[in-house]
Amino acid sequence: MKAAVIFLALAVCVHADMYFHNPRGSNNRLDEAKRERNNANRMFDSQNNNRGGYNVGSLYYYTGSVLSLEWTNQHSCADPNNHCEQIVQYTCGDLVRDGATTQTIPDNPVNCVDYDCNNDIEYGMHENYDYYLDCRLRQRNAGLFIADRNLRGKTALFTRQNGNGNRRGYECPEERDYYPYWHPTPWRDVVIFTNDASRCPYYQSESQNVKSRFACVLPPSFLTTDNIRSNKPIIPNTQEGCEEVVSAEGNGTWTEFPPDSRLSAPECIETLWSRDNHLGNTIGGFPISYNWTIPDLTHEHCVLRIRYNISTGEYDGWDSAVNSSIGRTVDSVLNGATVAGQGSPLERRLFSELTDVYERFGFTYDEARERGYVFRQNPVVKVFPDVNEDSNNFGLQLAINTNQFGRTFQDRSHTFAIRARPEDLQDVKIHNLNVRGKRGNIVQVYPGVEYDFVPNRVEMAVDDYIHIQWTGSNTNPNNNDGQGRDGTDRSNVVMLRPPNYPEGDGSAGTASGHWGNSYPAHLDDNTTSLLGLSREDRQNLATLLNMQLGGEMSELDDAGTYYDLGPRKVTRSGTYYFMCSRNNNFSNRSQKGVIIVTETATSQKRIGWSGGTVELNGHTLEFPQAALSTAGQYSIEEFTDKDQLEAMTGVRAVSNGGETVSSYILVSPATQFDSQNGGMAKIVIPVDTSVASGDVTIMRANAASRWEYVDLDTRVEENMAEADTSSGGVFVVNSQINSGLIAGVVVAAFVLLVIGIAFGGLVVYFVVRRDKWQKAKDNTRKFKQKVTRSFARQV
Incomplete structure (x- = not known):
């Protein structure tokens, strides 16, 4: 009979996704007035669906303030379904920008020589042209596992996920796909999440935050137009190779790029659980998030990125053989010839060990090839033993794409500023409160999210400061659901009306407002004054008067896309429920938040296997x-x-x-x-x-x-x-009680010992339990009185 082929869907599919929601992730968008982005190659390689991302809008954050980062990832973390690592990083620089066009910045060597590509502000840019040029001309790491992929070049532009060397902005594909990277990069680490926390010491010690990187610097004469156009590796990636390069202008120099002394090793912690094939929240219904304390490194042009690597169980990237060389380099051993069954026994052994597919089933290598149990593109596996001719012809085709077992996804934020604190805000705790999401119902905005406050729940103490700030857009799709003028994002903050019934929330005193309501409290009701803010501030939050010049404001249409109240001191404890009056219809009726203010100071942190400190x-x-x-x-x-x-x-x-x-x-x-x-x-x-x-x-x-x-x-x-x-x-x-009690016990015991020796009395053992110190103290006092009276009688 003919072979029957059944397609099995595996965990790793063609389009998986990772999206930043706060700060606003771009997914390579700029200001498109449609649901799809215009250009997936504008700034970076996300590997995401064309939808998703938010239109440009920039905020600023004060050094030392707390910013809640929120994101969603399509495939699971923190469960046995796959290997999962997530890395959050940031970079700042004078040339970092969002740009004014959705086109990709040029890299034509002639253009970039004739004029400075780095400074053409029409185009968005994160990494600069010099960084990309070094990647384009540098020898790729030939020890990386590439499975059966056919790479079309030998520089760092070509990886298992980017076999054609495609360009996205000035990103370096090799650096994008691997962490920690072995050459200098402009990115600094914020936090690392991993399914296996025992890897944390390695990650932290290898971070560029604390460890130098080295690279080969060649004389300028090597960077000719012809060399640049050739896309051939002219920059060695090892010290030995670098020092062998000699020209009339000088030798190659193996150069150290030290870490920034102001930085420390990044935090490393277990990944937060997420459900497979679901861009949703984590356990408890809360968004996947991380509280980032903004570093003391000020700059007006910064950007965040988050990368997400998932690997199937059949591919163990942490096997020591995967990133090492045995005889010939691993990637050359694992090219198409070996997959086709050719090559030396060493090559076949290396392939089998790295993929580890057939040994767990008890097959020999030849049996595995015959029955499809090798790691290759879309294999047909024969799951039944060779009982007769018909059963041996039955096969199941697996939907395996070898460039996706492990695979890295990515999103980056739009630019933001990090600013120094004013003198009156030194040594205070500042909490950032922002708005996430965009106009539309859940289907229209997906894989983005609808409006909400970030964080949705803020916990703070009296005398802390809160910095309320948000940004939106005027170029959302015009047919997306929402109140007010089509295509616009607008928000405000008003207290919800008082509770309909007591909820007994005693954690921060009396509750003001109620989740279930959809009407605001009266602005002049000082008994529910939001956070103890002045009436002027409450009015500005409700009507945005301090940020707009007039117009029709019943639905905030004539307000701008950006609002900033500035940091405000919180002077009243309590639980405060608030809402946005505009985004409150049936399709997106829950832009609400709660702030819990305690009289006492509180600090909290998520800590796992790698340890940590709450201060x-x-x-x-x-x-x-x-x-x-x-x-x-x-x-x-x-x-x-x-x-x-x-x-x-x-x-x-x-x-x-x-x-x-x-x-x-x-x-x-x-x-x-x-x-x-x-x-x-x-x-x-x-x-x-x-x-x-x-x-x-x-x-x-x-x-x-x-x-x-x-x-x-x-x-x-x-x-x-x-x-x-x-x-x-x-x-x-x-x-007092510690030394006093111990001294009393010692004196009593000593007196007993003396009496026992002098008069042949009994030796008494006095035992004190830690949880009964008061009783022990009373007994000691009585015992000393008794010993004193007895001693007097003996005398």
Whole structure:
């Protein structure tokens, strides 16, 4: 019978997607008035669907402020379905720009020699022409695994995902596809997400933030028009090759490009879970996000990028053989000849080891080739054994595309500015509140999102600052659903009307506004004054008066696309629900947000296997590497008033006769940490300057509000008390009772010993349990009285 062929859809498909939503991702868009982008090659290689991305709009952020990055990725992370890595980076530079045309910036050697391509501001640009030219003329890394792909060149333009050497802006394809990259790049690392956190030490030590890069610098005479046009590798990628280049003008120079001393290693943490084939939220219904603290590196022209690498289980890019050379270079071994069954036994062995398809099924290499169990384009696999002639002819065709097993996707933001703080904003915490999404219902904007505030839920403390700012567009598709003038994005902020019924949210006091309502509160209702802002600020947020010159404003039509309230100090605690009055119809009726303001300061951070530290006003909770089994959210909240402590946590202040010499702090979660191998966290609490080491002990209230001693050997250095703990809860530093009680016990025991020796009395053992110090103190006092009376009688 003829072979039956059935197509099986695998996890890696032709179009997968990764999209930035805050800051606004471009997906190579500029200002197109249609759903599809004009030019997929404008700035970078995204590998995304032609839809998606937002029209241009730039914001600014103050150094040290907290910005919520949000994105969606189509294929899963943090589950066994594939290998997944995500890397967020940024670059700043005088030439970084969005441009004014959707055309790709030229690279014609004659044009770029006759005039400066770098400075033609009509075109958008991230990496510059010199960077691209170096990539275009540099020898590719010949040790990279390319499966059965036929690369059409030998420079860094040609990779397994870019076999034709296609150009997107001035991006370097080899650098785009691999991380960490081995040559200098303009990109600096923000955070790395990985399914396997044990890779974090490697990622962090290899980051260009902290490790030098080297590259071959050739004399200018090599960069002739003919050499540039040839697309042949004239720049070696090794020190040995570089130093062998000699010309009349000089030799090649293997040059060090050191890291920026102002940067530190990037954070590295486990990936957030996402559902396969679904551009949606993560666990709990929250968007996939990361809170980025804006670095202290000011510039008016910056851009973010996020890259997403997914690899099927059959392709293990971390196999040591994949990026090494055994005999001949790995990529030459794994070209078409080997896939066709030719080549030496070494070549066939290398291929089988790297792809590891057939050994797990117990086949020999020849059996695997006969039955299709080799890593090649669209193989037909014979899943039934050779029982008879008919069954051996039955095959299933797998939809495998070898340039997509592992594959990298990407999105980049439009440009933004990083600015220095004004003098009056030094040493304060600033939270950025922005708007994401664009006009239209979910079908019209997909794979973008509808309007929402970012973050949708803000948690902050009284005296923190909030910076409310957003941008939109006038060139959305005219037939997209929405209120107001066709094609326009507009937003505002108004308090929602008071709750219809009490919800009992006591975490930040009385709730103002209600999620379920769609009407705003009255502007003059000072009992629900948004965040304690002035009436002028509340009016400006509602009507945008400080950012527009008049016109018809009932639906904000005559407001501009950009709004900036500027940083404002939050002076009232409470829970505040707010909305946008314009984007509130049936198709997009939920542009709403909530801000929870506590009287006490709070700091939180997601920490996993690689460890990390939560810091707040000198208090720290530090997890060493491998202390935690899984990633989770950890926070510190400070209480300076014991009545407030009891009201907010239900824990009564410690009352064991000692004196508290620090603030109370709540470490959440208040339960046992998700640790492995008995992992512990170090907790550090500032204490009064008069306290000396040995006079204090850190105490903790457990879930039953019972106080216990965390560590009898609490360490004090430079007015900081520290101890190790395996769980959260309420902590405080206590003095006097530690030394006083221990001294009492020692004196009593010594008196007993003397009496026992002198009069043949009994030896008494006195045991003190840490969780019963007060009882022990009372017993000690009674025992000393009894010993004193007995000693008097003996005398």
